[in-house]
Amino acid sequence: MYEPLFRGLLFPLYEGLLRRRRTLAHLREYERTQWLPREQVDALQWQRLSRLVAYCWNEVPYYRRRWGAAGVGSPADIRGVDDYARLPVLTKQDVRDHFDDLLARPARGSMLFKTTGGSTGEPLRIGYTRENYERRNAVMHRGYAWAGAPLGRRALHLWGEPPGVGIKARLQHAAFNRRVLDVFRMRDDNLVAYADAIDAHRPRVIVAYVASAVRLAQWLIASGRRVHVPDAVLCAAEPLRSHQRALIEEAFGCPVFNTYGCREFALIASECERRQGLHVNADHLRVELGDPATPAGEAGPREVLVTDLFNYGMPLMRYANGDLATASASDAACPCGRGLPVLASVDGRRMDALRTPEGHYVGEYLEYLMFTTPGVRRFQAVQERIDRIDVAVVGSEELADDALDQVRRRMVDAFGSSVELAFARTGELPLTPTGKLRVAVSKLAHCVWMTLLHAVEAVRGLGLEAAVALA
Numbered sequence: 380m381y382e383p384l385f386r387g388l389l390f391p392l393y394e395g396l397l398r399r400r401r402t403l404a405h406l407r408e409y410e411r412t413q414w415l416p417r418e419q420v421d422a423l424q425w426q427r428l429s430r431l432v433a434y435c436w437n438e439v440p441y442y443r444r445r446w447g448a449a450g451v452g453s454p455a456d457i458r459g460v461d462d463y464a465r466l467p468v469l470t471k472q473d474v475r476d477h478f479d480d481l482l483a484r485p486a487r488g489s490m491l492f493k494t495t496g497g498s499t500g501e502p503l504r505i506g507y508t509r510e511n512y513e514r515r516n517a518v519m520h521r522g523y524a525w526a527g528a529p530l531g532r533r534a535l536h537l538w539g540e541p542p543g544v545g546i547k548a549r550l551q552h553a554a555f556n557r558r559v560l561d562v563f564r565m566r567d568d569n570l571v572a573y574a575d576a577i578d579a580h581r582p583r584v585i586v587a588y589v590a591s592a593v594r595l596a597q598w599l600i601a602s603g604r605r606v607h608v609p610d611a612v613l614c615a616a617e618p619l620r621s622h623q624r625a626l627i628e629e630a631f632g633c634p635v636f637n638t639y640g641c642r643e644f645a646l647i648a649s650e651c652e653r654r655q656g657l658h659v660n661a662d663h664l665r666v667e668l669g670d671p672a673t674p675a676g677e678a679g680p681r682e683v684l685v686t687d688l689f690n691y692g693m694p695l696m697r698y699a700n701g702d703l704a705t706a707s708a709s710d711a712a713c714p715c716g717r718g719l720p721v722l723a724s725v726d727g728r729r730m731d732a733l734r735t736p737e738g739h740y741v742g743e744y745l746e747y748l749m750f751t752t753p754g755v756r757r758f759q760a761v762q763e764r765i766d767r768i769d770v771a772v773v774g775s776e777e778l779a780d781d782a783l784d785q786v787r788r789r790m791v792d793a794f795g796s797s798v799e800l801a802f803a804r805t806g807e808l809p810l811t812p813t814g815k816l817r818v819a820v821s822k823l824a825h826c827v828w829m830t831l832l833h834a835v836e837a838v839r840g841l842g843l844e845a846a847v848a849l850a
């Protein structure tokens with residue numbers, strides 16, 4: 380009863396009249412464009428992208444300079460997505476080094492800013508416009524609706540909430556019909572309180588960090604506790620592995636949906652009711668997969684490059700957000716009928732990906748090995764050097780030494796015998812400041828790959844004349 384009231388009356392009143400936002404108009408637009416055939420989605424994306432490219436050339440000093448140095452004489456030189464794919468990648472370091480030059484002249488003075496970062500070292504400041512903010516929210520509501528969590532549906536969030544949440548946030552949660560349980564305070568000895576809260580709130584959908592949902596699911600299964608069954612669990616903020624999905628589904632008794640986003644762009648892709656990969660919000664942003672470490676045509680995780688089609692304040696063009704994803708193996712349309720393209724999987728952060736000495740990323744294999752080993756409760760693998768991986772394991776009494784030896788042998792198969800593997804049992808593993816457990820931590824310098832990437836781009840962009848001049 381509350382849901383139609385919220386969507387039909389309260390939300391439009393609040394957003395439209397009170398805040399003068401156009402979120403609902405954007406949502407209606409995105410609800411329509413998701414059903415366009417793939418070719419029309421591509422055409423719409425290019426129309427939006429080419430308009431933004433011309434704007435960047437005229438209004439954003441950074442792109443005029445950088446693209447100019449790469450051989451672009453005018454926006455007309457960028458005739459399609461193939462030309463666009465030859466423009467330089469924008470790194471986080473580029474954003475830090477050239478912040479002011481990345482701000483579009485017409486938007487200066489009327490922008491919103493947010494700072495990303497936290498667990499991964501240096502913070503990063505990103506600017507965006509008000510329209511962009513409204514569109515991000517619209518795209519998020521669309522994606523969440525695919526997973527059975529449309530606006531106003533009774534939801535429970537297993538989420539990280541900073542301490543001292545104010546009255547405004549509380550009112551907002553109440554209006555949106557959601558209850559938020561802070562997972563920063565989740566410990567082994569208070570999990571029963573989370574289960575009790577689910578029974579008390581009786582949500583139709585649970586929205587959760589993967590690690591928190593997994594931790595609660597493990598406890599529910601181990602303790603034999605049953606909780607109120609929602610229609611769906613929607614996972615966010617971390618990559619969702621297949622064994623984790625199975626575990627959460629077993630514990631909560633409902634389907635699990637995967638979503639993918641990041642602070643710089645909000646929701647990037649999410650699963651529809653068919654759950655056969657993640658639909659990219661291609662009518663709102665462009666996602667490319669590129670990676671010098673993986674030769675073209677080879678399957679596997681690649682670097683995610685994102686362009687937000689509606690950030691006219693601080694356009695991020697071909698921005699490497701630090702994540703890895705795998706392309707869909709086929710170009711066949713999703714049986715749901717949406718024309719939005721599909722990613723096969725999102726594989727986590729580049730700095731969380733272990734590598735073979737040849738430089739290939741190893742996806743979820745280690746997690747699969749560890750979590751199919753009886754008695755493994757949590758683990759963390761740290762790669763400080765290309766030829767050594769340290770694995771710390773939190774295990775129950777059930778965890779046998781020969782089971783870990785088995786894991787070690789299979790890791791040798793995946794990483795090669797030149798990699799030294801060191802296993803250690805431990806009592807607890809450190810969480811990031813946002814309450815997540817990093818199961819793999821790469822401390823390998825990434826700069827080698829980025830230097831290579833930039834070198835490749837420079838050669839591509841310079842064109843024949845300049846290459847000859849250089850020679």
Ligand SMILES: [Zn+2]
Pocket residue numbers: 651652653654658713714715716717
């Ligand atoms: Zn679909």
